[in-house]
Amino acid sequence: MPLIKKLFDDVKIVEDLRRISSTLSPFLLLEFFTDGSFEPTNSQVGHSMGYGWTTSNLPNINITYNGSVKFFPSSTKAETMAILTALVVCPEYGKIIINTDSQAAIDSFYKSRNLHSISPRRFNKINNNILWSSIHYIIKTLSLQVRFIKVKSHSGNNFNDIADIQAKLGRTQPTPTTILHDHLPNQTITLNWNKEIPLDKDVRKCIGTILNYRRLDNHLNHPSLKVIKDSTISNFIDWTLSSKWFHYNGRNDTTSTFHTKDLRWRIRCSTLTLPMLDIMNQNFLLLIKDHTQCLLCDNIIDSNNHLWECPNNYERIRACFMALGDKLIDLLNTQADNLTSIRDTVTNSNTFRWAFQSEQIHPVTFLLLKSYISNDLVGIFRSHVKSMKNIIKNLFPFIQICSLKFKIDIWKYRNQLWKTTRDAWGLNKKSFTKYRETFTPDQRTAAAFSRTQITNNNRDLERGYINPFNDFRNFKLDKDFLFILFSSSNFLHSGAFFSHLDGVFFSNNLISFSLAPALLLVAEWDQDVPTFLKKFGSILVDSLMDDS
Numbered sequence: 063m064p065l066i067k068k069l070f071d072d073v074k075i076v077e078d079l080r081r082i083s084s085t086l087s088p089f090l091l092l093e094f095f096t097d098g099s100f101e102p103t104n105s106q107v108g109h110s111m112g113y114g115w116t117t118s119n120l121p122n123i124n125i126t127y128n129g130s131v132k133f134f135p136s137s138t139k140a141e142t143m144a145i146l147t148a149l150v151v152c153p154e155y156g157k158i159i160i161n162t163d164s165q166a167a168i169d170s171f172y173k174s175r176n177l178h179s180i181s182p183r184r185f186n187k188i189n190n191n192i193l194w195s196s197i198h199y200i201i202k203t204l205s206l207q208v209r210f211i212k213v214k215s216h217s218g219n220n221f222n223d224i225a226d227i228q229a230k231l232g233r234t235q236p237t238p239t240t241i242l243h244d245h246l247p248n249q250t251i252t253l254n255w256n257k258e259i260p261l262d263k264d265v266r267k268c269i270g271t272i273l274n275y276r277r278l279d280n281h282l283n284h285p286s287l288k289v290i291k292d293s294t295i296s297n298f299i300d301w302t303l304s305s306k307w308f309h310y311n312g313r314n315d316t317t318s319t320f321h322t323k324d325l326r327w328r329i330r331c332s333t334l335t336l337p338m339l340d341i342m343n344q345n346f347l348l349l350i351k352d353h354t355q356c357l358l359c360d361n362i363i364d365s366n367n368h369l370w371e372c373p374n375n376y377e378r379i380r381a382c383f384m385a386l387g388d389k390l391i392d393l394l395n396t397q398a399d400n401l402t403s404i405r406d407t408v409t410n411s412n413t414f415r416w417a418f419q420s421e422q423i424h425p426v427t428f429l430l431l432k433s434y435i436s437n438d439l440v441g442i443f444r445s446h447v448k449s450m451k452n453i454i455k456n457l458f459p460f461i462q463i464c465s466l467k468f469k470i471d472i473w474k475y476r477n478q479l480w481k482t483t484r485d486a487w488g489l490n491k492k493s494f495t496k497y498r499e500t501f502t503p504d505q506r507t508a509a510a511f512s513r514t515q516i517t518n519n520n521r522d523l524e525r526g527y528i529n530p531f532n533d534f535r536n537f538k539l540d541k542d543f544l545f546i547l548f549s550s551s552n553f554l555h556s557g558a559f560f561s562h563l564d565g566v567f568f569s570n571n572l573i574s575f576s577l578a579p580a581l582l583l584v585a586e587w588d589q590d591v592p593t594f595l596k597k598f599g600s601i602l603v604d605s606l607m608d609d610s
Contacts (some may be wrong), residue, residue: 065127065150065200065203065204066079066080066083066150066151068242068245069150069196069200069241069242070239070240070241070242071240071242072237072239072240075237075239076238078127079127079150079151079154082125082127082151083150083151083152083153085125085186086117086125086151086152086153087153088153089120089153089156090153090155090156090157090159091119091156092117092118092119092120092152092156092157092158092159093117093118093158093159093161094115094116094117094118094158094159094160095115095116095118095150095161095162095213095219095221095225096113096114096115096141096144096145096148096160096161096162096225096521097113097114097115097141097144097162097163097222097225097228097229098111098112098113098137098138098139098140098141098143098144098164098167098228098229099111099112099113099114099137099140099226099230099232099233100135100136100140101135101138102135106436108130108233108235108236109130109131109132109233109235109238110132110135110233111130111131111132111135111136111137111139111140111143111145111232111233111235112128112129112130112131112140112229112230112231112232112233112234112235113128113129113130113131113140113141113144113147113228113229113232113239114126114127114128114129114144114225114226114227114228114229114230114231114232115127115128115144115145115147115148115225115228115591116221116224116225116228117410118161118221123397124221124224126224126228127147127148127228128149128228128229128231128232128235129143129147129232129235129238129239130232130233130234130235130236130237130238130239131143131239132187132238132240133236133260134190134262134263134268135261136167136189137164137187138164138167138170138189138190138230139190140229141162141164141166141167141191142167142170142190142193142194142197143169143193143239144225144229145160145162145167145197146196146200148160148198149197149200149201149204149206149208150200150205151206152206153204154204154206155204155205155206156204156206156207157207157209158206158207158208158209159205159209159210160208160209160210160211161211161213161221161222162210162211162212162213163212163213163214163215163222165212167335167576168210168212168295170188170189170190170194171194171197171210173188174188174191174194174195174197174198186264186265187263187264187265189263189264190262190263191262191263192241192246192252192260192262194260195243195246195247196241196243196246199246199247218467223358228316231430235310242287243260243262245489251490253265253268255269255272261266275582282294286334286366287333287334288366289334289428290332290334290432290434293425293429293434296425297437298425298426298429298436298437298438299429299433299434299435299436299437300436300437300439300440302436302545303435303440303454303457304435306458307328307433307435307458307461308325308328308329308332308433309347310458310461310462312324312458312459312462324462324465324466327433327469328433328465329466331366331431331432331433331465332433332434333367334365334430334432335365335366336369336473337356338364338365338366338369338508339352339353339355339356339363339364339365340363340364340365340367340421341366346494346497346505347506347509347510348497348505348506348509349489349493349494349497350485353487355376356368356372357476357479357483358372358374358375358476358479359372359373359374369462369472369473369476370423370428370431370432370472371423371428375472375476376423377473378471378475379417379423379427379431379472380416380417380420381469381471382464382467382468382472383413383414383416383417384414384417384469385467386414386464387408387409387414387417387418388462389460390408390414390442390460391404391405393407393456393460394407394408394442394443394446394447397447397452397456398446398447399446399447399448399452400445400446400447400448401500402446404446405444407446408442411438411439411441411442412426412427412436412438413426413427413430413436413438413439413442422588424476426438426439426520430461430464431468431472433465435457440453440457443456443457450546459498495530
């Protein structure tokens with residue numbers, strides 16, 4: 063009974079578990095069926111994670127229980143909480159059988175059981191390590207003998223179906239189940255994000271993911287990327303595959319200069335930083351002299367968005383997509399698992415239909431032109447290819463073909479017009495490379511102040527766009543990124559970064575630490591980093607690096 067109070071703080075959850083524990087106290091042999099439910103879209107009322115379990119060997123009646131879980135949602139986390147709450151109500155010296163359809167939960171149990179005593183550092187890298195610490199603490203405190211049995215999901219087993227129903231009902235529980243973990247012997251140190259969310263995962267990856275999302279949000283909030291942000295909100299972009307595509311090497315040689323050019327093209331297309339006249343005018347005002355009209359139509363400012371929307375480019379873009387649509391049909395006819403109606407799927411998709419029907423260009427088409435992978439394009443592959451592995455295997459080479467075709471048929475044609483215009487203006491490459499040598503700072507400043515202001519152009523409201531992901535040095539003054547280095551398992555191997563610490567201060571941090579009593583440390587968060595590290599570093603090294 064006291065164990066339940068030590069692990070859970072919600073009064074109702076404590077009372078419910080105590081009541082069940084009292085009911086089960088006469089039974090030393092117990093068998094449970096556990097299950098977890100995870101709804102990624104969270105379309106139903108309640109939380110995204112729920113868990114539930116039922117006993118299966120009691121005479122006359124069996125007991126069920128369910129609840130909800132929050133933070134870092136996954137089906138394995140929900141399943142783990144189901145196992146934890148089932149074990150905590152067991153009597154001392156009980157022999158327990160856990161039936162679960164989650165092999166990941168079973169594997170994590172045995173992995174964490176070995177690591178928590180062998181290597182605390184590696185244990186802290188296990189997902190849901192707070193829950194696993196609690197489970198091993200329960201087993202040790204109650205002297206339980208626990209055995210796991212893997213059962214097949216949705217196999218018609220009555221008790222497994224009951225656990226599945228309980229897990230789904232658990233998502234509707236208003237108060238999620240949380241664990242009081244500060245007293246657990248294996249939780250030597252726990253990071254808390256924003257004083258609310260305990261990070262029970264690999265510290266480096268977990269915080270890195272959070273910060274990457276924040277940087278991505280800042281990235282998309284740049285005015286010039288409003289179109290991309292709107293497409294993200296409309297769920298047009300498959301960001302998972304797009305991020306993999308940005309790292310894809312479509313060349314045989316890993317050090318190929320062509321791959322470097324491919325990557326540069328993707329970055330410039332996706333961040334809308336192709337050297338159009340509006341950008342060149344901002345950077346080389348004394349050469350362009352506000353001559354920023356489109357080289358194709360001469361009606362609208364020559365910008366990255368207009369490049370693909372220019373009416374004089376429509377037929378070239380349409381010809382590209384008709385050819386690529388036919389190529390995709392041929393590809394699927396040879397690689398697809400489902401060969402039914404491939405042509406109809408392609409020609410009726412938003413990505414290609416407009417080209418075959420001579421309609422207005424669909425918004426998802428612009429995403430492909432800008433090197434993003436749309437959900438619509440992925441949907442074409444999903445309709446005919448079963449596994450994601452095979453989808454990626456065929457999708458990325460196809461996107462590579464698309465990217466090169468856009469560059470050759472559309473961009474190079476526009477570039478040829480630019481070279482003709484540049485020659486007519488009496489300019490050459492050296493005019494731009496020697497710009498700062500040719501014009502003094504005073505001349506450049508005077509030109510910037512006297513330039514014609516162009517309305518409705520976001521770039522004129524900014525001091526230029528810098529991609530935050532291009533230069534790793536951009537992170538050196540980010541206090542949260544430094545925390546990853548200082549609190550990760552590679553703390554001792556991050557010496558090169560210490561040269562960047564001069565003048566960096568920690569204040570208003572989002573990350574706090576929950577320390578075991580033996581490691582309690584009072585630190586002034588607003589003091590300079592090197593002094594702070596002298597106090598904090600030794601504790602981190604002892605607690606995170608010591609494998610003994």
